[in-house]
Amino acid sequence: MNDFCMYPLSWPVRGAGGETGTWRTRRPVLLPEKCTGCLLCWLYCPEGVIAKADRAIDLNYCKGCGICARECPVHAIEMVKED
Ligand code: SF4
Ligand code: SF4
Known part of the structure; x- marks a missing residue:
């Protein structure tokens, strides 16, 4: 197998699709009191x-x-409708 076959076609890059925030109809809200910091x-x-x-x-x-x-895993992020 050569190196070419060992890489994914793409991976997440912040802003790679432009200002993707304009697509949003719901926004995530972090509830810090519930967050355990697991980073999932x-x-x-x-x-x-x-x-x-x-x-x-x-x-x-x-x-x-x-x-x-x-x-x-602990429901520390809620999705709420954009106004
Ligand atoms: S909703 Fe959550 S997972 Fe989706 S783009 Fe926003 S921060 Fe990332
Ligand atoms: S997945 Fe949930 S608990 Fe884990 S860091 Fe993110 S918000 Fe916090």
């Missing part, structure tokens, strides 16, 4: 917009997919 949300976010240090979410690029909320 950071790991799974396809836009790479959750900060590892404090789980702050960059809403300029968060597209509102809800994967972070779905993967959080």
Whole structure:
């Protein structure tokens, strides 16, 4: 197998699709009192917009997919409708 076959076609890069925050109809809201710091949300976010240090979410690029909320084992992220 050569090196070409060993790389994925793409991987998450913050803002790679432009300002994906404009796609959003729902936004994730972190409930810090519930967060255990497991980092699953950071790991799974396809836009790479959750900060590892404090789980702050960059809403300029968060597209509102809800994967972070779905993967959080303690329900520390809620998806709420955009106004
Ligand atoms: S909803 Fe969550 S997983 Fe989806 S882009 Fe926004 S921060 Fe990332
Ligand atoms: S997945 Fe949930 S508990 Fe884990 S770091 Fe993210 S918000 Fe916190």
